[in-house]
Amino acid sequence: MTCFHFSFSSRKRGPKCTQGTFDVDDDVSGIHNVKLYPYKELRAATADFSQTNKIGEGGFGSVYKGRLKDGKIAAIKVLSAESKQGVKEFLTEINVISEIEHENLVKLYGCCVEENHRILVYNYLENNSLAQTLIVSGGSQSNMYFKWRTRTKICIGIARGLAFLHEEVRPHIIHRDIKASNILLDKDLTPKISDFGLAKLIPPNMTHVSTRVAGTIGYLAPEYAIKGQLTRKADIYSFGVLLLEIVSGRCNTNTRLPFEEQYLLERTWELYERRVLVGLVDAALNGDFDAEEACKFLKIGLLCTQDAPKLRPSMSTVVKMLTNKVVVDDTKITKPGLISDFMDLKVRGAPKSKLDLNNKPAEKNKSYNISSGSDNLDSSTLSSGTTTAATLTFTAVYDRSI
Numbered sequence: 001m002t003c004f005h006f007s008f009s010s011r012k013r014g015p016k017c018t019q020g021t022f023d024v025d026d027d028v029s030g031i032h033n034v035k036l037y038p039y040k041e042l043r044a045a046t047a048d049f050s051q052t053n054k055i056g057e058g059g060f061g062s063v064y065k066g067r068l069k070d071g072k073i074a075a076i077k078v079l080s081a082e083s084k085q086g087v088k089e090f091l092t093e094i095n096v097i098s099e100i101e102h103e104n105l106v107k108l109y110g111c112c113v114e115e116n117h118r119i120l121v122y123n124y125l126e127n128n129s130l131a132q133t134l135i136v137s138g139g140s141q142s143n144m145y146f147k148w149r150t151r152t153k154i155c156i157g158i159a160r161g162l163a164f165l166h167e168e169v170r171p172h173i174i175h176r177d178i179k180a181s182n183i184l185l186d187k188d189l190t191p192k193i194s195d196f197g198l199a200k201l202i203p204p205n206m207t208h209v210s211t212r213v214a215g216t217i218g219y220l221a222p223e224y225a226i227k228g229q230l231t232r233k234a235d236i237y238s239f240g241v242l243l244l245e246i247v248s249g250r251c252n253t254n255t256r257l258p259f260e261e262q263y264l265l266e267r268t269w270e271l272y273e274r275r276v277l278v279g280l281v282d283a284a285l286n287g288d289f290d291a292e293e294a295c296k297f298l299k300i301g302l303l304c305t306q307d308a309p310k311l312r313p314s315m316s317t318v319v320k321m322l323t324n325k326v327v328v329d330d331t332k333i334t335k336p337g338l339i340s341d342f343m344d345l346k347v348r349g350a351p352k353s354k355l356d357l358n359n360k361p362a363e364k365n366k367s368y369n370i371s372s373g374s375d376n377l378d379s380s381t382l383s384s385g386t387t388t389a390a391t392l393t394f395t396a397v398y399d400r401s402i
């Protein structure tokens with residue numbers, strides 16, 4: 001069992017420093033036990049954050065590849081200084097991930113908090129994210145081929161990482177944003193869960209926390225999206241969607257497909273009911289897979305996305321099911337929970353932008369809008385959304401009384 005402290009202490013305490021002393025602001029005074037890198041070292045490592053070293057761009061800033069002074073290759077994530085949300089997530093990320101270690105979690109080497117610089121330094125992972133390689137959306141093609149064995153290994157690795165967060169770490173951690181772009185792959189295609197900026201810790205003896213809803217459309221458990229009550233079962237729902245994506249090699253929402261195939265979870269349920277689940281397995285495998293095992297994985301995906309949270313298995317049980325230690329009981333599978341069944345969730349907004357629903361009290365069974373500003377999402381409901389809806393990250397606030 002792994003235990004760690006989560007504290008945003010207001011104590012003024014000099015953080016560990018690899019070189020010199022830093023002027024630490026209030027917002028970073030709670031950072032303990034994490035290596036602090038001088039800005040100078042990171043600037044040198046990335047050739048002054050040059051475009052040639054830039055390897056990615058996320059919601060909170062640019063990511064660069066660089067060689068640190070000790071010779072380690074790192075992914076260096078520079079947060080935009082203005083973003084208030086970014087600073088909060090920066091601190092959460094550090095406090096959550098700096099004290100835990102697992103084969104299937106990304107490793108944080110340290111951070112830089114000099115002046116107004118907010119930079120995270122991670123172990124560099126050679127094979128990008130699942131969203132860039134296996135579950136490519138919007139009609140793009142990936143040049144990587146994932147054979148069936150590799151996919152099973154990836155699913156099991158993610159499940160183990162999540163089981164560790166949910167059940168071994170104290171207090172338990174809910175990731176809140178399990179999705180393809182937050183699963184990075186190392187040189188051996190071992191999956192690493194990343195992006196802990198939204199993570200929540202569940203205090204001992206509490207089954208759930210009420211919180212602002214945050215996550216990504218397409219992966220959000222309906223009860224969490226609607227009521228804002230967060231339990232580990234919300235992560236399990238997201239994992240279920242991701243599992244279906246890995247087996248089918250497609251994104252959870254793809255409006256380029258014929259209408260009846262656009263929504264992966266609905267499609268999976270339909271094929272399950274017709275007893276032709278195998279038709280969902282990625283055609284790119286050219287039939288080179290274990291059909292029984294693939295159908296079992298899809299059924300586990302359905303179990304994880306059950307409407308009632310209590311019907312979803314725990315992550316340790318999911319690991320056992322994926323590794324044949326527990327039998328998957330078909331009789332327990334009922335229709336999965338679909339947000340579209342609860343409400344007419346309308347999305348207008350910029351893909352990848354953070355949304356804040358300055359809450360109009362949400363009334364049960366009433367539809368309400370999430371606004372975020374993108375053209376191609378205008379007026380599209382979640383149930384008939386676009387491919388971009390699947391990667392749209394939002395933060396919403398709901399009336400707790402519902």
Ligand SMILES: Nc1ncnc2c1ncn2[C@@H]1O[C@H](COP(=O)(O)OP(=O)(O)OP(=O)(O)O)[C@@H](O)[C@H]1O
Pocket residue numbers: 055056057058059060061062063075077106122123124125126128129132181182184194195352393
């Ligand atoms: N540790 C890492 N090793 C290698 N590449 C990385 C690493 N971390 C991030 N990247 C690259 O940088 C990109 C952006 O990552 P980041 O976590 O900032 O955003 P994201 O998860 O893609 O999007 P969002 O912030 O909206 O969730 C990733 O897609 C990946 O290509």
